Amino acid sequence: MLLELSEEHKEHLAFLPQVDSAGQRAWGRCSAGWGGGQRQRPALNSLLTFIAVVAEFGRIAxxxxxxxxxxxxYEGAARKLNVSSDTVQHGVEGLTYLLTESSKLMISELDFQDSVFVLGFSEELNKLLLQLYLDNRKEIRTILSELAPSLPSYHNLEWRLDVQLASRSLRQQIKPAVTIKLHLNQNGDHNTRVLQTDPATLLHLVQQLEQALEEMKTNHCRRVVRNIK
Structure with missing residues (x-):
């Protein structure tokens, strides 16, 4: 299962390679005039700096x-990287979306790599993003479960069929109505909801629910439910 990234998310994530370029330029200036045996040190330090920055972005996300x-x-990170705070914020938001959606679906390592491949990042950056995902997906799923709203759950149902057979204007008529009283539970509290509809609408609702239940039996839906639990 691959992620579908919008153009906006791709644009936000495009900031990450700029972090690498900025780090390399900075270390390139510092290394001017160094001896041949020491020229490998700036490149190594640049890579370590890049790894630390991307890891920090993951923590911020x-x-x-x-x-x-x-x-x-955002302002502190922007000063260090010499970019605007909006650029940093968009980068964090793009990374947050990538990690959140991947964690929701619990996509495999291969699917994650294929999803970020379309971004055109370097192999090093792709590996860093994969490691960020693997290191944080459990915590992200825990956070998402805590943020999920507590919805009412079904407890019981009562119903009544009312039929109007006549009125002053019409001596003979049939006007049925179904009244439903739902008993719900939410966070240990009990409450009720009273609904009223005509039989045709109720029949259509039943058909739609039955169709949804049949859809839940398909392999695709079972896979999705298994991944989000």
């Missing part, structure tokens, strides 16, 4: 999920 946006963090 997880914090974004847990606590929401924090402009001060």
């Amino acid at each position: 997880v914090e974004f999920l847990r606590r929401g946006t924090n402009p001060k963090i």
Whole structure:
């Protein structure tokens, strides 16, 4: 199962390779005039810096999920990278979407690599993103489960069929109505909802629910449900 990234998300994620380029330029200036035996050190340090920056972006993305946006963090990272805070924020949001959707679906390593391949990143960056996903997907799924809204659940149902046979204007008529009283549970509290509809609408609703139940038996739906649990 591959992720479908919108053009906006691709544009936001396009900031990540710029982190690598900025780091290499900075270390390139520092290494001017070094001896031949030491020329490999700046490249190694540049790679380590790049890894640290991407890992930090991953940490910020997880914090974004847990606590929401924090402009001060974006501003601090923007000063270090010499870019605008909006650019950093968009990069974090793009990375957050990538990690969140991948964790929701629990996609395999191969599917994750195929999903980010279309972004045209370097092999090093793709490996870093894969490692970020593998290291954080369990925590991200835990955060998402905590953020999920608590919805009412079914407890019991009562129904009544009312039929109007005549009125002052019409001596003979049949006007049926179905009244339904739903008993629901939510966080240990009990509440009721009263609904009323005509038999034709109720029949259509039943047919749609039966169709949905049949759809849940397909292999595709079973795979999706298994992945989101």
